[in-house]
Amino acid sequence: MRVRKISLWLATLMAGAMALPTTSLAADGPHANERYVLISHAPDSDSWWNTVKNSIKQAGEDFGVQVDYRNPPNGDLADMARLLEQAAARNYNGVAFDIADYDVLSKPAMRITAKGIPVVTLNSGTDEESRKLGAIMHIGQPEYDAGKAAGERAKAAGVKSFVCVNHYATNVASMQRCKGFADAIGVDYKSSMIDTGVDPSTVASKVGAYLRSRPDTGAVLALGPNSAEPTIQVLERMGKAGKIYFGTFDLSPAIIDAVKKGELNFAIDQQPYLQGYMSVAAAIIAYEDKTKDPAAIIATLKANPKFQARLKTYGLEPIYTQDGVRSGPAFVTKDNVATVEKYAGQYR
Template identity: 45%
Template structure:
């Protein structure tokens, strides 16, 4: 006799809180990830975020989420000092917490979370820098569109360390506005014409950077790597403008915590280790499946 695979009707509710502003389309994959997991596991899921990406606002959202007494909170830890208090408070109230996307396994343990699911950002930057070094790169521009988040700077610093060079002024505060990002990239490359490479940290900075390179004639000429994936990034890889995209598999960062929490609440089972969802490098040779689901599940 086969056991039933039907989910128990236990009204479990989980809230995912991210640090992302409304303008960042990369997080659509996160929203899809919790939606799929919620449907499959038969649980209620909700996505919350600070509209402008303000981390103090995010801290308040975590407090509000905890006050609603969900069965679990899944949250990013983009700034340990700002967010550790609200997260520890939620844990102290008996709410299970999983850290995803930003932060580290060590920080997740320190705030009392069950585990960490994500891509260690410094390690990903370091791997990218070592890859670029093998390709002959020795200088770069890091276009940081979310400089208030320490994890973003870790990406740039890791890349510099992978190259074996000082980060220095090679990282710029690009802001969130697409036209401003484009102008700042153009200005930097005009002032530093011998720059070997460009590193962007996601679609928010990659898309305007591609426009800048098309305008100054450097598209396809300058070495270009980016974190994360999106429709335009995939087009850039296909068109030989971008050498590689670092896939941290955001779908898994959202999907797995919901599945893990549901099974933990129902059966008391929990993975014994944190889960690294990345980094993986997507190049032109491996685009077929990525292109099909870019911006949706990849």
């Protein structure tokens, strides 16, 4: 496989397809006609996925292929299912997507694998669900385990109760994060969770109301920037910043700043760059090398000098398993925040 230079281009949707956002990259060289796509569940407002977008752009550059990013503007899973159907109809050379809800997405996803198109799953979902869909591998963070590891940290600090600020309650991964934390400290996750949606004012209102009605709450767990950033502001206004145990998933500049100031005890970095880059790269290798063997694909990727240079530059550390890749959890605290601050929100 050769490396070619990428140039930006504007893609048009196939005739009759629903007009949903797409980001496309075109390549020059012998593989320029190859086209891949990463489909996410994320609404346009979810800034966390910017890192994934950056990573697939660089994967396209490194492998010299065309890469699209597509998502439902409002995070509607029915729209995501339609995007998968469109990917099957368009006959991409490879498809990557997250399993936000297996029941909703399994049917359109299997239309892709039924055509023999290489599929890699990332982010939400489990290895088992990935295998059921016929995917080559899953690249992500085991969400329940990450939540439980966070809860064990809180328990060691004496936390006995918490509120889980869930900004995307229809995503199974969100529930797994809350449940893992709750199980670690020994409480019921359903009674400890609030469904806030992604609107910042609504998140702030619901978090403030919960803490005022339950002033003895021992900890707050946010599930990403959409819930963490408004919560940071609420805790500052209530005079609780730095006084209540507070952790979140994922990174953003505001989250990094809160960790530095001691307002956040930790942020769990699931290294989204790895999820985007490696899922697209694995699909490319599977197509070009005509293999669906995870071990062979990972070996090829580990030997790729461009990818290894990316890892070194951004300080990323994938965990390789027998049949996939773990991108986290990695805890960011005051002790190590300086090492990830430079690239937060871009490549970390």
